[in-house]
Amino acid sequence: MNDIQGQPDLFLEGLTLFNSPDPNNLQSYYDRSPRNAIKFWMEHGLIPQLTPPSPTTIPDEHLTLYSIAFFLHSTPGLKRTSKGIYLTDPSDEIKQVRQYFMSLINLESKDVFEALCELAEHHLMFPGEASKIDKLLEAFAERYLECNPAAMNQFKSEDCLVNVLFAILFLNQELYGSKTKRPTKRTRTEFILTYRDLGIGGSKDANSAYFGELYDKVKGRRIIIWEEERERIDDEQETTWCRLF
Helix, strand or coil, X not given: CCCCCCCHHHHHHHHHHHHCCCCCCHHHHHHCCHHHHHHHXXXXXXXXCCCCCCCCCCCHHHHHHHHHHHHHHHCCCCCHHHHHHHHCCCCHHHHHHHHHHHHCCCCCCCCXXXXXXXXXXXXXXXXXXXXXXXXXXXXXXXXXXXXXXXXXXXXXXXXHHHHHHHHHHHHHHHHHCCCCCCCCCCCHHHHHHHHCCCCCCCCHXXXXXXXXXXXXXXXXXXXXXXXXXXXXXXXXXXHHXXXXX
16 A cells, blocks of 8 residues: 555655645646645555554444545644634535544643643644634544543533633633734723633632632633644744844
8 A cells, every 4th residue: 555655755745735725816826735735645545445443333334534534633734724624624524534533642640621622732723713613623522531531420411511611712812812803901800701601610709719720720721723823933033033043
């Protein structure tokens, strides 16, 4: 079976398709897209069909989808932004890939904020559209509760957890985003008052304490959500070093 090491030129050709979509050029965007890159690699045998380790079992007709998810999860050099683009495709097949991709991330014994940081900083970056972010957060919430079943005592449902995850992302954007529409940054008290009635299990005081802790965590650790943020920060750091030397 062909593999990446055996055909590095073909892998790099696909990598260009995967990592460099151009949304400003419609024709180019459809030629150079993560989905076309996956198709290219599949056609050239660079994504081997895998069987998940025991005790995980999946239907035979899903082995290819699982293999794509494993490839996305384990292959170095794939831009996290492009992973986010691919995994939020609306098709049923990609929805299944998205679920298998999340199943490969170990979230055991992590609190919600730490788990979200793990996803955004090591596995993928979020597209800018709320509907696409929602797709990722739904799959992520399902995986989080699978890894931490005791969390159901607090979050009651996947939808409740998705709402908490959105609250974290919104706060992160308000505190750190350059394009936020708020004239002032949201305060700790404002955040608590906005979300303490979100529906998580607990008294009003307990929920206030929980969202207060969440606020402190977000304020203490920025989540780099979009690739352009990462690139801008890198550029700023490079400029700083150039000035120093």
